[in-house]
Amino acid sequence: MTELIDKLTAQGIRPHGSQALSLYEQRLTRYFSREYRSLADSDTPLADYGIHPSLGPMWQRTDELMAEHYDESVELFDAFLDRRFKAYSMAYYGESPNEIRDSCSTLEQAQEAKLRLIVARAGVRGNERVLSIGCGFGPLETYLLAHWPDLSITSITPSRVQANYIRRCMQDPQHPLSARAMHLIEGDFGAIPVAELGAQRHDLVFAVGMFEHVHNLAAAFGKIGELLRPGGRAFLHLIVSRPAFPQFMDSKDTLVGRYFPGGRIWPFREIPRHAHGLDLEGSWYLNGLNYWRTLDEWHWRFWAGMEDLAGRVLSEAAIRYWNDYFSLCKVVLFAPLEGAVYGNGHYLFRKQAGTAAG
Secondary structure (H helix, E strand, O other): OHHHHHHHHHOOOOOOOOHHHHHHHHHHHHHHHHHHHOOOOOOOOHHHHOOOOOOOOOEOOHHHHHHHHHOOOHHHHHHHOOOOOOOOOOOOOOOOHHHHHHOOOOHHHHHHHHHHHHHHHHOOOOOOEEEEEOOOOOHHHHHHHHHOOOOEEEEEEOOHHHHHHHHHHHOOOOOHHHOOOEEEEEOOHHHOOHHHHOOOOEEEEEEEOOHHHEOOHHHHHHHHHHHEEEEEEEEEEEEEEOOOOHHHOOHHHOHHHHHOOOOOOEEOOOHHHHOOOEEEEEEEEEOOHHHHHHHHHHHHHHHHOHHHHEOOOEOHHHHHHHHHHHHHHHHHHHOHHHHOOEEEEEEEEEEOOOOOOO
16 A cells, blocks of 8 residues: 555655645645635625526536546445445534534544434425435435335436446345335436426425536426425525635636536525525525535545555546545635635425415
8 A cells, every 4th residue: 555655646646644735735725715705705696797597408517527527436436435325415513613623423423414404404204205306326315214214205316326326225125225115217307307207296305415516596496396295395405605706607617617517606695596486494504614524534535445446446547636626625615714615505495385386
């Protein structure tokens, strides 16, 4: 392992925990803290800047996004994600920066805490019909069916790798996803007809780590509204910025677009402006140091498993790509100003009673 680390270091790929990478991350964090501090916290709608979140297709570049990121081998994701849920989204360590830094939770415990918080805020009762959009490797489904096996869940992912993983879990009688009430759809939510998903059929729609990839917010909310029964609920969990950064909304020019083609980070206050037909019942900003700590743990595990990854799973160029991804996401987004700039947004919406489909 030492020989491998030395070889990668000689190629300018600095491992997690090394003095060189730690210094680099510290300097970048200070730089972006200064940059963000100079930008005003504005509540101005993006439309006032000539950015229209309710125009165009619901998604952009989905096939490219899958090929670039989400359809990497499952062995790679196994190397750094938590063992139980395989959750590829922020874990929850606490509310305040000090609480997050001082938490003794493992990644596995913090991911379960995130799922528990989502479920509590969504008000899951255990007898609902649930739709999960952008389900990833099924962490929310695993948690839900372990606690409420009578739920009826339909989950959607456009990722071939994620769908194949879930299918294997559904064949394992010891796994919560083997419940008969679990239905998996491999496809693009925007392209699946409402009739196939069930108009006004669902009591609760979840979108965890999905709205970062939405191009047209009104179209996404409109379709969710068609799928919810009157009085039904929608719960969103996504990366958000606390200030509005209109100059960062074109994914071709941002860190987000480099790793997630077509992705963007919406301002925290922007999301509810486009949820026509849905009433906002609650919104919460989760401090970004939660994601900084999650990424740092992923980064550590990535390097801890490097001997198995290098050559067999990842080329040298791919190792550089993912190493940069972990570092840059930590220091450009979530570490500056102690997590006050970029974090996660939680939103609970309810469909107005008596609202017709369409």
